[in-house]
Amino acid sequence: MIPVTKPFLPPKEEYEQYLSGIWKRQWLTNMGPLASELEMKLKEHLKVKHLLFVTNGTVALQMAIKALDLKGEIITTPFSFIATTSSIVWEGCTPIFVDIDRQSLNIDPAKIEAAITPHTSAILATHVFGNPCDVEAVDTIAKKHGLKVIYDAAHAFGVEVNGRSVFEYGDISTCSLHATKLYHSGEGGLVVTKDPALLKKLAYIRNFGFNGPEAFAELGINGKNSEFHAAMGLANLNHIENIHQSRKALTERYDRMLRNLQARKQDWHREATLNYAYYPVIFDSQEQMFQSIQKLQGNEIFTRRYFYPSLANTLPYLETKNFEVTDDIASRILCLPLYFDLTAEEVDLIARLLLRVQNN
Numbered sequence: 001m002i003p004v005t006k007p008f009l010p011p012k013e014e015y016e017q018y019l020s021g022i023w024k025r026q027w028l029t030n031m032g033p034l035a036s037e038l039e040m041k042l043k044e045h046l047k048v049k050h051l052l053f054v055t056n057g058t059v060a061l062q063m064a065i066k067a068l069d070l071k072g073e074i075i076t077t078p079f080s081f082i083a084t085t086s087s088i089v090w091e092g093c094t095p096i097f098v099d100i101d102r103q104s105l106n107i108d109p110a111k112i113e114a115a116i117t118p119h120t121s122a123i124l125a126t127h128v129f130g131n132p133c134d135v136e137a138v139d140t141i142a143k144k145h146g147l148k149v150i151y152d153a154a155h156a157f158g159v160e161v162n163g164r165s166v167f168e169y170g171d172i173s174t175c176s177l178h179a180t181k182l183y184h185s186g187e188g189g190l191v192v193t194k195d196p197a198l199l200k201k202l203a204y205i206r207n208f209g210f211n212g213p214e215a216f217a218e219l220g221i222n223g224k225n226s227e228f229h230a231a232m233g234l235a236n237l238n239h240i241e242n243i244h245q246s247r248k249a250l251t252e253r254y255d256r257m258l259r260n261l262q263a264r265k266q267d268w269h270r271e272a273t274l275n276y277a278y279y280p281v282i283f284d285s286q287e288q289m290f291q292s293i294q295k296l297q298g299n300e301i302f303t304r305r306y307f308y309p310s311l312a313n314t315l316p317y318l319e320t321k322n323f324e325v326t327d328d329i330a331s332r333i334l335c336l337p338l339y340f341d342l343t344a345e346e347v348d349l350i351a352r353l354l355l356r357v358q359n360n
């Protein structure tokens, strides 16, 4: 059986070493030494000034919206994971969807201004599959209209644009360290900002708003993460180069094997590095995609229609709306298996099966 994804696991002894320390200290959560060490090492690894290790990527988004004090309407993409939209609604704001760009699969900056109203407070855009948005265009629009920018960078761990971390764009960037992500801590997330005042506010928010044992600075939430998750993050960070190399080789092999497939990939930001987080293919026809899913399933190979359906026409708590590009792309995009220990032979098998569907 070949699943669409499998979490990377470090050698058990390496995780156990961290566990021994936890047993010795009996300090399990509340910004413990491993959580602090992870934050320090991630800052160094990602070359960012400030970040906080939090519960997960969803809470990270909610904390970002709260910290920026956003109200009213937030412009966002319908082509993302549910948490991008649900966090906006959860924070009492209204998501205003803007269609995506057909090439990058990210929010189309050319369509943002038409969606701005006097109630708009921010833009919340996703770097889809780790591919950076047109950050310059988004930031220019935001500045012109006095809007805040949050990037849902859940997929974008390790990506750099114009020589610096993609996490440093926007007012706040968030990341998910969920087990399905290329780098993970089991459950986990990051909030990243360049602004020290905002960092301070986010730190209060993460810890119930506490400012010392008996005082409160902010309306907070429990956004802390545990020492066990930090230990997983630390153990995995020691292997990040290997993880990257393995995914890169597998991706390049897919590219070679599938060069004659009637399908395409998203266009990657020209000034950005790749992190090989996913292997999405956009089939020329939906029929070809369905036949491919079936063929692969018949061989115990599992794929995922990601992102499908569009967030703009599925949610029971929002009015539905169709978007030409999003609906079209969502209807024929498929993520193929990609994970650290997927083998070259497995990639070849998947590719052969896809080509067989096409050539029959």
Ligand SMILES: Cc1ncc(COP(=O)(O)O)c(C=O)c1O
Pocket (backbone or CB within 6 Å): 056, 057, 058, 059, 080, 081, 083, 084, 126, 152, 154, 155, 175, 176, 177, 178, 188, 189
């Ligand atoms: C684009 C995007 N945003 C947000 C999230 C939420 O992250 P988490 O699962 O860590 O809460 C995910 C998770 O898969 C995601 O893919």
